[in-house]
Structures are given as C-alpha cells and as structure tokens.
Amino acid sequence: MKRSIAALCLLASGALAQNVEQLWKNNCASCHRQGEGGERNTPTLLTAEAFDEKLDRRMFEAIRDGKQHAAMKAFDATLSDEQAWALVNYIRELQFRAVRSGAIPLGAPKAKEGIRATRRASFKVEPFVDTGLSTPWSVEFLPGGEALVTERDGSLRLVRDGRPGAPVGGTPQVYARGQGGLLDAAIHPEHAANGWIYLSFSDPRGDDRGRTVAFTKIVRGRIKDNAWTDQETIFAAKPEHYSGGDLHFGCRIAFGPRVDGRRHVFFAIGERGRGEFAQDLTRPQGKVFRTWDDGSIPDDNPFLDTPDAYRQIWSFGHRNPQGLVFDLKGDLYDTEHAPRGGDELNRVVRGANYGWPVVSFGINYGGTPFKTPWASEGKSFIMPVTRWMPSIAACGLTLVDGNAFPDWKGDMLAGGLAGSCVHRVRVRDGVLVEREEILHGMGRVRDVVCGPDGLIYVVLNDPDRIVRLVPAG
Ligand code: HEC
Known part of the structure; x- marks a missing residue:
C-alpha cells in the first residue's frame, strides 16, 4: 500500500x-x-x-x-x-x-443448580480425579477402562476409580523446566493387540559446552507391572538442533486412519521461541510431522526431495501447537498459541505453510504491533479456520465422537490455559460454522478428551484435577 x-x-x-x-x-x-x-x-x-x-x-x-x-x-x-x-x-x-x-452475552453459561445450559446441550461438571496430581498435562483411556495421565514433572500414572497410582517406573528422564517436561501420552488405536503407548517430552542432553539443552522427543513403549518397557524412539531431533530455554515444545500426538494394516502417527512441535526456524525445513522447530507408527518415514511425505530437510515434516510455519486431532472425515486439525491475540485452529494439510512468523493475528506481549494476518505479495499461507482474539492460550483439542452428547457429535472442543475455558467449535469441510464457550472459570485447561464413554474429560491446572462433563436435563 x-x-x-x-x-x-x-x-x-x-x-x-x-x-x-x-x-x-x-x-x-x-x-x-x-x-x-x-x-x-x-x-x-x-x-x-x-x-x-x-x-x-x-x-x-x-x-x-x-x-x-x-x-x-x-x-x-x-x-x-x-x-x-x-x-x-x-x-x-x-x-x-x-x-x-456480562455486557456482551457470549460467555460460558453459569451453573444453575449445577446444570450449565449451552446452545446445544446441558451438562453437569463431575469430579474425576480430585487429588494426587501435580500439573497434569494429558489424559487418555486404555481399553480396560483405566486412564493414563502425564504430569509435567515427568510422572506417568495409571488412574483406577479416580485414584492415581504410583508413577510408572522407568519412564524417560525429562527436562522439567518452564513449559518443558513430560507432555502428551497417546494410546495406539490397536493397543489391545499391540500394547503400544506413545509419549512426547522435552528430552535433555548436554551440549559440548556442558550446558543442558533440550528438544521434544517422541518414543513408544509398553507398561508391564507398572514399569515402562520396550521403549523405541519414534522421533528425535539432530543433536545440534537441541537448545536451551524452556519455551514452545508443543506437543500433541495423533494417529491417522488405518492404511494397509498400519497407521501414520502425527505430532506437532513448537518453535522453541525461534520463530524464524518455523520457516526453515532443515530445522525441526515449528512443524507438524508424520511418520509410520514404528517411526519409519512414509515414501509420500512432502519434503523428501528438499535438501537437508527433516524428512518427517508434514507442514510448517507453526508457532506452538498444543492441540492435534482428526475429525470424523479424517481431516487433521491443530490449535496453536500465538503471542498476545490470535491463537489459531488450523486444518493441517500436506506440505502447507501456516505462516508463523511472517504473518500473525497476534501482537507482541508488551502490546507493540507485530504483523498483520495477511501475507505480503508473492507469499501464500494457509489461514486458520478460526482464531482467538484475545488468546485463550489454546491447549488440548478433542473430537466429540461418542454418543453422550449427540448434538455435539463431530464438533471439536478446544481448551484454553490462560482463558480457563473450553470452547466448542463446529467446522464442516474446513469452514467455521459456529463457536461457543461452554465452560469457564474452573482453572487452566491443559487437555480436553472425549472418553470412550462419550463424556468429556477436562484436565485442569491450578487447581490440579480432572473433571468430566456429564449430560444433564
Ligand atoms: C472523530 C471520531 C473518531 C475517531 C477519532 C475514530 N473513530 Fe472509529 N468510528 C467513528 C465513527 C463515527 C464510527 C461509525 C462509522 C459508521 O458506522 O459508519 C467509527 C467506526 C469504527 C469502527 C467500526 C468500523 C466498521 O466498519 O464496523 C472501528 C473498528 C473503528 N471505528 C476503529 C477506530 C480506531 C482504531 C480509531 C483510532 C485509530 C478510530 N476508530 C478513531 C469515529 C471515530
């Protein structure tokens, strides 16, 4: 202009x-x-x-x-x-x-006699795990009905009847500082047959100057007699790409649909506070990755021919994705943190560039201007399906695929840490149809998961506990 x-x-x-x-x-x-x-x-x-x-x-x-x-x-x-x-x-x-x-009537409904009436469903909030957890980061459900909970300090615990057990022994050592630590746990969809559990965590190592540096690593293993065994590495960055600092590790893990008897696994890793690396395919920061479930690289990944690129990269230009889920159609979505203003929900497609830090809806934390959301000439980036202004600090994303909330089926639920909220987002064919805050003010929302019973499990920090949304009225 x-x-x-x-x-x-x-x-x-x-x-x-x-x-x-x-x-x-x-x-x-x-x-x-x-x-x-x-x-x-x-x-x-x-x-x-x-x-x-x-x-x-x-x-x-x-x-x-x-x-x-x-x-x-x-x-x-x-x-x-x-x-x-x-x-x-x-x-x-x-x-x-x-x-x-309350002057603009778009906040989550307040509970009346314990019932919260949202636009398409009413629910009660029930306790699931009240005590015994320290900064829980994710919850997943094993086929036998037990829940598996990660805590950021590095503990992995099985939960039976709402009671967390002793930490699973022998899990990987983590870099538990700031945003780093033990992050997501994901249970292989064929777990009943193969026993695999996938973990993402900030992996510490010493650099040649004797400092501790870290990067997000993905492993899989099995739990036997409350001990972690059979560990295999699914993804590790090159040692020279580990760095100090405790920002933007991501990370969520999602399994793709079954292809010829196996599955792809996707994981989203943050840019570690180095925005410019999100645009660089030779670096692992700010990317969504795709491998086979044994960590091998699919021969149709998009950047196999790019010199020195990480061959696992599926998409790039991400900031700090902490939500990743497939919808009912098999499309992949992520939520990611922006700076002040402009968290995003993106449809994540093969080879695409999501624009960070060239474009952004957000501004700098101190309030100085940063970018606009629109690309300069000659560049093309994928726009988000929806954005949160102001930011909710998007963390945790789930698809409602059970039957407990039939009028939410196919919708996504997104958590917010700073926003202390859960938002329902209805997207059809990549287009936003409606968005609604359904829960607010119970604590920082670290993860949201639709359980095998169709109930919605919400992992909270400050106070540290897990609650579930149960249909009412
Ligand atoms: C001299 C008075 C005045 C000043 C100064 C002013 N505005 Fe406005 N603004 C208006 C009026 C009047 C309207 C309504 C115009 C209309 O409805 O056609 C308006 C409308 C707007 C709208 C709504 C536009 C739309 O299409 O919905 C925005 C956004 C806005 N102003 C932002 C700003 C910002 C940001 C600034 C400072 C950089 C600013 N305004 C300075 C008087 C002002």
Missing part, C-alpha cells in the same frame, strides 16, 4: 514502538472512549455483532481507510498496517472485557 512521507517520518521516529494502549489513547479514545463510544456520534463497539471474527478485515480497513459519511478519517497516512491491525486486537480485548463482565 502507498504510504505518505508523514507516515514514513512517524515510522522513523519510533512510532512503531508505541503500544496499542498508547495508540488507542492518542488516536481513537476521543470518540470511541473504551469501546462504548458516545463522542461525536460514535456508536459502541461493545456488542456481540461487532465481536464477530468475520469483521476482522472490515475493521482493519475501516481504520486504514476511514469511514465515509462519518467523522472517522482515514489513518493510513499516520498508522502502519501493523499498527492498524494492533488496534483491531485492542478492540477485541475491550470487547472481551465486556464478555467477561
């Missing part, structure tokens, strides 16, 4: 360093106040209609180009595209405060 000399001067004078609060105060608040408007015939932005994500682009263009026939002038001479987009983020934050205060 064309920019005036005045805009270039502003950019040069460091206006980009302004955070959204300042940008709003200096340019917008005189008419819009804190979203409620009122000055100079300015309408409120704090309505359910205006909170709709379909308006993202229109809002951005209104800020850049102005509103004809209204007092609002064009800001394209004084604000960069990134600043205009950051202001859309800020408006979303103002609107979201109105959601939480």
Whole structure:
C-alpha cells in the first residue's frame, strides 16, 4: 500500500514502538472512549455483532481507510498496517472485557443448580480425579477402562476409580523446566493387540559446552507391572538442533486412519521461541510431522526431495501447537498459541505453510504491533479456520465422537490455559460454522478428551484435577 512521507517520518521516529494502549489513547479514545463510544456520534463497539471474527478485515480497513459519511478519517497516512491491525486486537480485548463482565452475552453459561445450559446441550461438571496430581498435562483411556495421565514433572500414572497410582517406573528422564517436561501420552488405536503407548517430552542432553539443552522427543513403549518397557524412539531431533530455554515444545500426538494394516502417527512441535526456524525445513522447530507408527518415514511425505530437510515434516510455519486431532472425515486439525491475540485452529494439510512468523493475528506481549494476518505479495499461507482474539492460550483439542452428547457429535472442543475455558467449535469441510464457550472459570485447561464413554474429560491446572462433563436435563 502507498504510504505518505508523514507516515514514513512517524515510522522513523519510533512510532512503531508505541503500544496499542498508547495508540488507542492518542488516536481513537476521543470518540470511541473504551469501546462504548458516545463522542461525536460514535456508536459502541461493545456488542456481540461487532465481536464477530468475520469483521476482522472490515475493521482493519475501516481504520486504514476511514469511514465515509462519518467523522472517522482515514489513518493510513499516520498508522502502519501493523499498527492498524494492533488496534483491531485492542478492540477485541475491550470487547472481551465486556464478555467477561456480562455486557456482551457470549460467555460460558453459569451453573444453575449445577446444570450449565449451552446452545446445544446441558451438562453437569463431575469430579474425576480430585487429588494426587501435580500439573497434569494429558489424559487418555486404555481399553480396560483405566486412564493414563502425564504430569509435567515427568510422572506417568495409571488412574483406577479416580485414584492415581504410583508413577510408572522407568519412564524417560525429562527436562522439567518452564513449559518443558513430560507432555502428551497417546494410546495406539490397536493397543489391545499391540500394547503400544506413545509419549512426547522435552528430552535433555548436554551440549559440548556442558550446558543442558533440550528438544521434544517422541518414543513408544509398553507398561508391564507398572514399569515402562520396550521403549523405541519414534522421533528425535539432530543433536545440534537441541537448545536451551524452556519455551514452545508443543506437543500433541495423533494417529491417522488405518492404511494397509498400519497407521501414520502425527505430532506437532513448537518453535522453541525461534520463530524464524518455523520457516526453515532443515530445522525441526515449528512443524507438524508424520511418520509410520514404528517411526519409519512414509515414501509420500512432502519434503523428501528438499535438501537437508527433516524428512518427517508434514507442514510448517507453526508457532506452538498444543492441540492435534482428526475429525470424523479424517481431516487433521491443530490449535496453536500465538503471542498476545490470535491463537489459531488450523486444518493441517500436506506440505502447507501456516505462516508463523511472517504473518500473525497476534501482537507482541508488551502490546507493540507485530504483523498483520495477511501475507505480503508473492507469499501464500494457509489461514486458520478460526482464531482467538484475545488468546485463550489454546491447549488440548478433542473430537466429540461418542454418543453422550449427540448434538455435539463431530464438533471439536478446544481448551484454553490462560482463558480457563473450553470452547466448542463446529467446522464442516474446513469452514467455521459456529463457536461457543461452554465452560469457564474452573482453572487452566491443559487437555480436553472425549472418553470412550462419550463424556468429556477436562484436565485442569491450578487447581490440579480432572473433571468430566456429564449430560444433564
Ligand atoms: C472523530 C471520531 C473518531 C475517531 C477519532 C475514530 N473513530 Fe472509529 N468510528 C467513528 C465513527 C463515527 C464510527 C461509525 C462509522 C459508521 O458506522 O459508519 C467509527 C467506526 C469504527 C469502527 C467500526 C468500523 C466498521 O466498519 O464496523 C472501528 C473498528 C473503528 N471505528 C476503529 C477506530 C480506531 C482504531 C480509531 C483510532 C485509530 C478510530 N476508530 C478513531 C469515529 C471515530
């Protein structure tokens, strides 16, 4: 787009360093106040209609180009595209405060006599595991009915009748710092016949300067007499790609449909705080990977001919994916964390680029502008199916494939850590149909799983426990 000399001067004078609060105060608040408007015939932005994500682009263009026939002038001479987009983020934050205060009626329903009535189903929240867990990260169910729970500090426990057992002995040593540790557990769909359990974790090693560095590793093994045995490596990064720091390990694991008697396994790994590596196929950061279930590399993976590429890569340009699931049609979806604003639900397709860090819905944590969601010329990225502005800190994603909630069948449920929420997302053929918050305020949501009984299990941190949603009324 064309920019005036005045805009270039502003950019040069460091206006980009302004955070959204300042940008709003200096340019917008005189008419819009804190979203409620009122000055100079300015309408409120704090309505359910205006909170709709379909308006993202229109809002951005209104800020850049102005509103004809209204007092609002064009800001394209004084604000960069990134600043205009950051202001859309800020408006979303103002609107979201109105959601939480109840002024915009889009928050999760409050319990009335223990029953929460959402748009398509009513449920009660029951305890499943109340005590004995420390930062649980994932829950899965074995064919015999036991649950398998990972804890971030490295413990793997079997849960019987709501009581966690002693940690399974001999599980891998993990790098339990910050976001690192024991992450996902995934039970092979043919577990009854083969016994395999897959784990993802932050794998520590010493580098040549004697520091401890880490990267996400995937192994499989079996549990016999509460001990971890038969371990095999499914994926390990090259030693030179391990790094210090405790950010963005991912990781979720999902099994693909059966092909000729075996299965693909997919896993999503974060970019370890190095956004630029997400675009580099010779590095393992910020990728979704596909192998066979024994770790061997399928001969139709997309980057087999790219020199020095990790041959397991399925898609790239991801930030920190912590949700991964197949829908009823066999399409793969992930949820991933953005910085401030702009978590994503993506349909993950072969060989595609999801754009991080070239494009983003989010802004920097301190509130300074970052990018816009739209690609610059000559680039093409896959847009998310839906985005969360503000971020929920998306973690855990499940498909409702049981019968306990027939009106949710085929929908996905996404958890949010910072958002302390569960959202129901209905997607058909890759297109968002509806999105609804169904639960809020019970703790940080680390994982959401539709159990073999069709009930929805929610793994919570702060307080550390697992609850389940049971149909009611
Ligand atoms: C002089 C008053 C004024 C200022 C300053 C102003 N606006 Fe507006 N804005 C308006 C009015 C009036 C409307 C309603 C226009 C309409 O409905 O056609 C509006 C509408 C909007 C809309 C809704 C557009 C749509 O199509 O739905 C957005 C978003 C918006 N303003 C953002 C901003 C931002 C961000 C700033 C600061 C960079 C800003 N405005 C500055 C008066 C103002």
